[in-house]
Amino acid sequence: xxxxxxxxxxxxxxxxxxxxxxxxxxxxxxxxxxxxxxxxxxxxxxxxxxxxxxxxxxxxxxxxxxxxxxxxxxxxxxxxxxxxxxxxxxxxxxxxxxxxxxxxxxxxxxxxxxxxxxxxxxxxxxxxxxxxxxxxxxxxxxxxxxxxxxxxxxxxxxxxxxxxxxxxxxxxxxxxxxxxxxxxxxxxxxxxxxxxxxxxxxxxxxxxxxxxxxxxxxxxxxxxxxxxxxxxxxxxxxxxxxxxxxxxxxxxxxxxxxxxxxxxxxxxxxxxxxxxxxxx
Numbered sequence: 001x002x003x004x005x006x007x008x009x010x011x012x013x014x015x016x017x018x019x020x021x022x023x024x025x026x027x028x029x030x031x032x033x034x035x036x037x038x039x040x041x042x043x044x045x046x047x048x049x050x051x052x053x054x055x056x057x058x059x060x061x062x063x064x065x066x067x068x069x070x071x072x073x074x075x076x077x078x079x080x081x082x083x084x085x086x087x088x089x090x091x092x093x094x095x096x097x098x099x100x101x102x103x104x105x106x107x108x109x110x111x112x113x114x115x116x117x118x119x120x121x122x123x124x125x126x127x128x129x130x131x132x133x134x135x136x137x138x139x140x141x142x143x144x145x146x147x148x149x150x151x152x153x154x155x156x157x158x159x160x161x162x163x164x165x166x167x168x169x170x171x172x173x174x175x176x177x178x179x180x181x182x183x184x185x186x187x188x189x190x191x192x193x194x195x196x197x198x199x200x201x202x203x204x205x206x207x208x209x210x211x212x213x214x215x216x217x218x219x220x221x222x223x224x225x226x227x228x229x230x231x232x233x234x235x236x237x238x239x240x241x242x243x244x245x246x247x248x249x250x251x252x253x254x255x256x257x258x259x260x261x262x263x264x265x266x267x268x269x270x271x272x273x274x275x276x277x278x279x280x
Contacts, residue, residue: 004084005092008060009052012257017055018048019264020150020170026271027166028158035272039106039156046103047149050096051118055145057093059126059133097123107156114152121145136200140213143178144171169220169232176213176235177256179206183249207243211236231266234259 025040034040064083083089103115121142124130132142147170154162161167182189182198183206189199198206214235222229238259242252273279 001088005053005089008056008089009049010056012254014048014052015257015261015264016146017051017149018044019260020147021047021153022150022268023264023271024150024153024162025157026268026275028154028156028162029271029275030158032275034157037157040153042106043103043149043153043156046100050099051122051149054093054097054100055122057089057096058123061090061093062126062128062131103152107152108159110159110161111152111155114148114155118145118148118152121148133196134194136195136197139182140175140179140197140209143174146174146177147171163224165220165223169217169224172213172217172220173232173235176210176217177260179213180210180239180249181253181256182206184253203249207239211239214239225270227270228267231263234263 021040021044025035025044029035060083064085097119100115100119104112107115121132122145125132125139125142125145132138147167150170151162151167154166179197182196183203185196186198186203186206189196197209201209214232218229218232218236220229221232242249270279
């Protein structure tokens with residue numbers, strides 16, 4: 001059961017929710033001592049594992065029929081697992097979500113909209129009646145949920161909202177990332193009658209959509225710091241390179257945890273070096 005729950009939580013993608021917390025903390029900290037405060041550590045731990053159990057548990061629960069046709073969830077040895085219809089699994093997923101409510105009284109009110117947004121979108125993305133993941137464009141837009149933990153961490157530590165350009169850039173990045181990840185699911189989703197941005201656009205136009213999202217994200221971050229803009233420029237270049245080289249999307253899709261990890265690490269280091277005065 002523990003192995004199943006870990007697989008359900010997508011360990012390869014844990015940093016997609018916890019990584020933004022590190023970035024947010026690095027840029028919100030006013031002193032090195034802020035990095036050692038209990039609240040940033042608590043946010044990081046929650047968004048590393050419990051949040052992913054809830055997010056992907058809800059997803060798998062309401063995708064159980066669709067996943068029967070999805071080759072990414074082929075069973076034993078697969079990087080993702082099909083939903084195990086068990087009352088214990090349902091209870092653990094619900095408990096992981098309820099645990100997040102503890103964060104509200106521990107954080108300042110300025111962080112609450114970002115926390116609330118994460119839980120609302122994490123639920124509405126997969127669960128009816130809204131089920132954004134089966135609504136073209138809304139499936140992409142709703143994946144801004146992945147940058148909300150970082151916004152919440154920034155707000156909790158700085159006591160103010162993150163810069164608007166960072167919010168816009170982060171949201172656009174998640175839109176591109178989500179829609180690219182849906183390309184391998186185009187045929188299974190069509191077979192199951194599920195409409196997504198990727199199924200509506202088709203593979204070629206989906207690449208154009210993702211490239212546009214990532215390019216605009218780079219521009220938004222560039223308004224904050226040209227170095228951040230250049231760093232985010234890696235994504236449209238990577239996309240263009242893999243498509244031009246004929247790399248199969250099912251293969252390139254699994255390279256992104258590494259790419260995202262490196263980009264996130266460099267963003268975090270940049271914030272920390274600025275904090276200690278090494279970088280302007």
